[in-house]
Each structure stands twice: as structure tokens, then as C-alpha cells.
Amino acid sequence: MSIWEYANPVKFMRVSGAILPWVVAGAALCTVAGLVWGFLTPQDYKQGATVKIIFLHVPAALMAINIWLMMLVTSLIWLVRRHHVSALAAKAAAPVGAVMTLIALITGAIWGQPMWGTWWEWDPRLTSFLILFLFYLGYMALWAAVEDPDSAADLTGVLCLVGSVFALLSRYAVNFWNQGLHQGASLSLAPGERMSAVYRYPLYLTMLGFFLLFLALLLIRTRTEIRRRRLAALLARENRA
Amino acid sequence: MKALLIRDLRLATRAGGGFGLALAFFLIVCTLVPFGVGPEGGTLSRIAPGILWVGALLSCLLSLDRIFALDFEDGSLDLLATAPLPLEGTVAIKALAHWLVTGLPLALSAPVFGLLLHLPGPAYPWLVASLILGTPALSMLGAFGAAVTVGLRRGGLLLSLLVLPLYVPTLIFGAEAVRRGAAGADPGAPLVFLAAITLATLALAPFAAAAALRVNLR
DSSP states (O other): OOOGGGHHHHHHHHHHHHHHHHHHHHHHHHHHHHHHHHHHHBBTTTTTTGGHHHHHHHHHHHHHEEEEEEEHHHHHHHHHHHHHHHHHHHHHHHHHHHHHHHHHHHHHHHHHHHHSSSOOOOHHHHHHHHHHHHHHHHHHHHHHOOOHHHHHHHHHHHHHHHHHHHHHHHHHHHHHHHOOOOOOOOSSSSTSSSSOOOHHHHHHHHHHHHHHHHHHHHHHHHHHHHHHHHHHHHHHHHHHH | OOOHHHHHHHHHHTSSOOOOHHHHHHHHHHHHHHHHSSSOHHHHHHHHHHHHHHHHHHHHHHTGGGHHHHHHHHHHHHHHSSSSSSHHHHHHHHHHHIIIIIIOOOHHHHHHHHHHOOOGGGGGGHHHHHHHHHHHHHHHHHHHHHHHHTTTTTTHHHHHHHHHHHHHHHHHHHHHHHHHHTTOOOOOOHHHHHHHHHHHHHHHHHHHHHHHHHHHHH
């Protein structure tokens, strides 16, 4: 029993098909419950009602970074072991990651307007998220531009590796470039640092919900990619015959 | 290796090779900026470090697709790939040739453009130093981008989308060094970071670019 068994598309399709309804149900339950619970939390003494945007903003930002990390891992698996499911999972994850980045940017702007008095500020965290968004766009554009699927997987895999290095480098370079306006971590293990439990528990729930949401979208999109690949193979066979 | 370098330099400097195009583009950028922001000296000298670096970056970008495209079209890239020289070496030499015909002239002529934009006096040595330290990284990263997009139709537009985010750290440290030089502060730290980025790209980008080329030549 090893994880590499699931690199077999047939096995992947069977297992993912079996767990997909549960993941979708869990995602819907956690996201909706978390957001409703978050909406019903009391207003913050300083930020008023705008504090509630955190239940959308923080999970989206968290997923935006981690989806790129997941793409890095699956790209490496593709480049080293050449499992097609891995490359297709990276392809399927990219648009989800781009949308998560966009949600984080937009909710941040909506929150920043009343709080900081500006829609956009060239702050390190904001700027590095914008750059991350550009990396997602470039990655997706490269997938769309290369016709041969294996070449596309190879090229985007290499791009993902190089992009990861530079995404990290940009993150610290923009720190150097400008001092920030964005507050520090919302969640911290140090008791004095973290937010009160009223906000923390609904936030944990939405974070779990966003993770399950991503997992559900990832499974659906990867299954679609596999089916599309099968269809292309069938059509190619038909044309040859 | 030397023969390849000389060949690339000859091709670039002959008629139609595009040598000087980057410089002319840089001149145009520096001419357009005062029209855009107004000719007032104080504003210009404040934004000059950033404009000079952005201009250098854009004019470098302009010539990137030539690194591999012509050799790919006439098939000589296939020959180079099967030559005894490893493909990583070929990439490094071609990036070096690109730097010699675009980055280096840009760096050396940058003081003239600084003059056009009223760059404050103490910044000039740091402008040249930062461009000499930073433009090799632009050429190496550009070679990677060119290698990824070489087989594609309309690869040029995609090339800029792929490469420009990679240029961000170089731009930040380069412009920061010039800005600190202009303000009379010590530009040492950003210059060291710039050198670190250049060395890291020199070490790693040839491998990434060669991997991409192998895929495109397959």
C-alpha cells in the first residue's frame, strides 16, 4: 500500500469518485456554517462590523499560498516520476489558486478602504500577493499556449519550480523595499498575540471549509482533466482508424 | 564555447541583428517619461532611479525572444543541442552574448540617460554599478523565459508575462541602490542582494533553461 498507487488514473478515478460527495458535503457544511457563525459574531470594539471580512479573507489568503505549494509538490512529482495524474492535478489547481488570490486581494481592498482609508497600498504583503497572482496567470497562460500535453506539463513544471523560488524571493525583497501597513499574523500560538476565541473558532471552521472546498474543486477539476485526456486519446484513435 | 560566443556576437552586431535596438528603446522611454509626468526637475530627479531601472528592464525584455528564436527556426539549435558542449553551457554562453550586446551597453550609457532625467549627482556611480551587477540576472532569467516559449506561436507576449514577475526582486534592489545613492545613503546592502540574485541565477537558470529547451526540441 503506497500513495503511488493513486498515480494510476483508473484507481484515482475510482477512489476520488467515491470520496467526492463526502468532500463536497463537508466543504459546503464547514464553509456555510463557518461563514454564518462568523457573521453572527459580535462587532469588534475597534473595527466594527468590518472585522467579519476576516472569515473570507484569511482562509482565501491561506489557500492561495498553499495551493502554489501543492502545485510545486505535484510538479516535482511529475518531473521526477512522470505520473500524469500529478501534472493534471497541478493544472487543475492553478485556476482555483488564482481565484483564491483574487478573493484575498479584493476582500482586503474592501476591508482596507474603511480601515486604512485606501483601497490599495504598496505594502509588502499586498504587493507579494499581487505578484503571486501574476505567477498564477503566467502559469495558466503557459498551460494554455503549449499544444502537446506532455511538453506543456514539463514546461509548466519547470516554470512552477523557478516561480516558487522567485515568489519567495519577491516576498522578502518587497519587505526590504517598503515597510508594511498590514498587521501581523491573525493566528499565533502565543496567548497574548492571538485573537479572542469569539473570532478564532469560526475562523478555524472557515479555514477547514476552504480547505475542503479546494479539495472538492481539485478532485472535480482533475477528474475533468483525466476525462478530457481520455476523450482526446479516443478521438486520436478514431482519426487514425 | 568561445566560437559560439563569437558567432552570437557577430550575428547580433551585423545588420538586422537588433544591436542598438535596446539602447534606442531606452532612449525613447527616457524621452517619453518627461512628457508623461511633466518636465519639472524636482519630480524627475525623484523618480529617475526607478524610471531608469524600469527602462533598462523593458529594453532588455524587448530583445529576449531573439536569444533562441532565430536558431530554433533555422534548425541550428538542434545542432547545438547535439554538440559536445552541454546544453547548459550553450544557454549560459547565449545569455552572456545577450548581456554583452544589451545589458553592458545599457549600463555603460546609463549616465547619459540619467542626465536626461535629472538624476542627482552622487547617484551616477551607483547607477552604473547596480546595472552592471543586475543586468546579467535579467539576461539569465530572460534566457529561461525565451527557452520556455521558443516553440510557441506568439510566444513574445507570453514571454513578457512569464519573465516580468521574475524580474521583480532584481528591480527592487537595483532601484533601491540607486535611490540610496541619490539620497547620499549607503547603497551597500541592496548591491549585495543584487549580486546575490545575479550569482544565484547564473548558477541555476542555465539548468532550468536547458530543461525547457530539451522539452521544446523533443
